[in-house]
Amino acid sequence: MSREQLVAMARRNMEYADAGTVEQEPDVYKVAAANYYDPERFEAEKRQIFRRMPLVLAPSAELPQPGDYKAMEAVGMPVLLTRGQDGTVRAFINSCSHRGTAVVVDGTGNRRKFVCPYHGWTFTQRGELVGIAAEDDFGAIDKAEYGLTPLPVQERAGLIWCILDPDSDLSFDAFLGGYDDMLAHFGLENWHLYSKRTIRGPNWKIAYDGYMDLYHLPVLHKNTIGASASNQALYYPWGPHQRVISPNRQQDMEDIPVEDWPSEVLMVGVWTIFPHISIASFRGGGRSIMLSQLFPGETVDESFTTQYYIMEEAPDAEQAKEAEAMFDLLEKVVEDEDYATGFLQQRALKSGGREFVLFGRNEGGGQRFHAWLDRLLETDDKDLNRLFSGVNE
Ligand SMILES: [Fe+2]
Structure with missing residues (x-):
C-alpha cells in the first residue's frame, strides 16, 4: 500500500513539474513573533510537545x-x-x-x-x-x-x-498515522551510521522552520547547495509529519515506468518527523541520508541539532573520503548559512519590533507545523489520542 502512495506522489510531482505549477495554501499565514522568544511559551513547548510526543x-x-x-x-x-x-x-x-x-x-x-x-x-x-x-x-x-x-x-x-x-x-500508531510505513521504504534498519555531529543553533523553531522551507534554497544557499535548486515545494502531510519535495520531472527515469522506479528515486525530498526530525537524501560516498535531530536548548534562544550521516552501505576508504566531504559541506551549510541567519532572525524578533512573521501560500509546511504546535499547546493529555486518530482517519 505505501509503495502505491509513493508512486502516486511521484506521478503528482511530475504533473506539477509538467504544468509548471505548485499547490498553494488558501492564505498567507501569520505567526506571532513572540512565539520565537517568549520564555513562557518555550517552557510550554518543552512540557506539552517535547515531553509528550514520541x-x-x-x-x-x-x-x-x-x-x-x-x-x-x-x-x-x-x-x-x-x-x-x-x-x-x-x-x-x-x-x-x-x-x-x-x-x-x-x-x-x-x-x-x-x-x-x-x-x-x-x-x-x-x-x-x-x-x-x-x-x-x-x-x-x-x-x-x-x-x-x-x-x-x-x-x-x-x-x-x-x-x-x-x-x-499516547498511541504510537495514532501519532504516526502510517508515516512509519512510508519511512520504512528507506530500509534504514540495515544502513550504517557513518558519523554524527552536534551544532548549536537559534530557537528550535527558527531552526526547524528551515527544514520545511525550499523557498530559501536558491537565495541563502546560492553559493553552496542551492545554486540550481527549485524554490517550489509540494507538501504531503501525515498528521503533523510532512514530506517536502520539489515538483520533479525525473528526467533520467523517463523511459522507465513509475512502478519500476527504485526506492532511491521514490524517496527523494525531505521527510520531516514532527516535532524535531528531518531526513534528507544525498549522494556522498554512495547513497546516504542526513538525519537532523533538533532539541530545544536551556533557553528560548538556543537549540542543538545532531546531524547523523547514515549510509546505505558501509563505505570503503575512497567512499569514506567522499562521505566526509559531503558531510563537511552539509555541516557548513547548516551552521554558516541556515543557523547564522537564524541567529540574526532571533535577535531581530527579540527586539520586539515586529508583531508577527509570515508564511506564504507557498510555505504550507511552516503553516501546518505552527498550527500543530498551537493545537498541541491547547490539548489536554486525555485528548491526545483522539487528536491524532481524528486527523489520520
Ligand atoms: Fe537552508
Missing part, C-alpha cells in the same frame, strides 16, 4: 548489535536506550533507583550489565535491579520494585521513538 532519540544504526546502548539527555531528561540480547530496544530514565544518579555516562557502547558509578548497584539491559553492593549491610528491599523506570519506546522503520513520560498512554 521523539526520535536514535537511528537503529546507532545501536545495531545486541548489548549496544546509548545514554543521552533529551529535553532535560536523562535517557538510557538499550538493545537487549533478544534484539529488542528498551528505554529507561537513566537514574539509579538508589539515589538517582545517572547509571550510565552519556555516550554509546556495548554492555550486558550497567553498574552505577556511585555505589555499584547493577542493572540489566531490561532495567532490572540485580545487584546491591554490600546488600546485607544496606538492608532488605524487594529488588523487583527498584528497577530502572521504563519509558514507552518503539523501533520502527530503522528509527527509535521514545516518549519522555513514563505514564504516557
Whole structure:
C-alpha cells in the first residue's frame, strides 16, 4: 500500500513539474513573533510537545548489535536506550533507583550489565535491579520494585521513538498515522551510521522552520547547495509529519515506468518527523541520508541539532573520503548559512519590533507545523489520542 502512495506522489510531482505549477495554501499565514522568544511559551513547548510526543532519540544504526546502548539527555531528561540480547530496544530514565544518579555516562557502547558509578548497584539491559553492593549491610528491599523506570519506546522503520513520560498512554500508531510505513521504504534498519555531529543553533523553531522551507534554497544557499535548486515545494502531510519535495520531472527515469522506479528515486525530498526530525537524501560516498535531530536548548534562544550521516552501505576508504566531504559541506551549510541567519532572525524578533512573521501560500509546511504546535499547546493529555486518530482517519 505505501509503495502505491509513493508512486502516486511521484506521478503528482511530475504533473506539477509538467504544468509548471505548485499547490498553494488558501492564505498567507501569520505567526506571532513572540512565539520565537517568549520564555513562557518555550517552557510550554518543552512540557506539552517535547515531553509528550514520541521523539526520535536514535537511528537503529546507532545501536545495531545486541548489548549496544546509548545514554543521552533529551529535553532535560536523562535517557538510557538499550538493545537487549533478544534484539529488542528498551528505554529507561537513566537514574539509579538508589539515589538517582545517572547509571550510565552519556555516550554509546556495548554492555550486558550497567553498574552505577556511585555505589555499584547493577542493572540489566531490561532495567532490572540485580545487584546491591554490600546488600546485607544496606538492608532488605524487594529488588523487583527498584528497577530502572521504563519509558514507552518503539523501533520502527530503522528509527527509535521514545516518549519522555513514563505514564504516557499516547498511541504510537495514532501519532504516526502510517508515516512509519512510508519511512520504512528507506530500509534504514540495515544502513550504517557513518558519523554524527552536534551544532548549536537559534530557537528550535527558527531552526526547524528551515527544514520545511525550499523557498530559501536558491537565495541563502546560492553559493553552496542551492545554486540550481527549485524554490517550489509540494507538501504531503501525515498528521503533523510532512514530506517536502520539489515538483520533479525525473528526467533520467523517463523511459522507465513509475512502478519500476527504485526506492532511491521514490524517496527523494525531505521527510520531516514532527516535532524535531528531518531526513534528507544525498549522494556522498554512495547513497546516504542526513538525519537532523533538533532539541530545544536551556533557553528560548538556543537549540542543538545532531546531524547523523547514515549510509546505505558501509563505505570503503575512497567512499569514506567522499562521505566526509559531503558531510563537511552539509555541516557548513547548516551552521554558516541556515543557523547564522537564524541567529540574526532571533535577535531581530527579540527586539520586539515586529508583531508577527509570515508564511506564504507557498510555505504550507511552516503553516501546518505552527498550527500543530498551537493545537498541541491547547490539548489536554486525555485528548491526545483522539487528536491524532481524528486527523489520520
Ligand atoms: Fe537552508
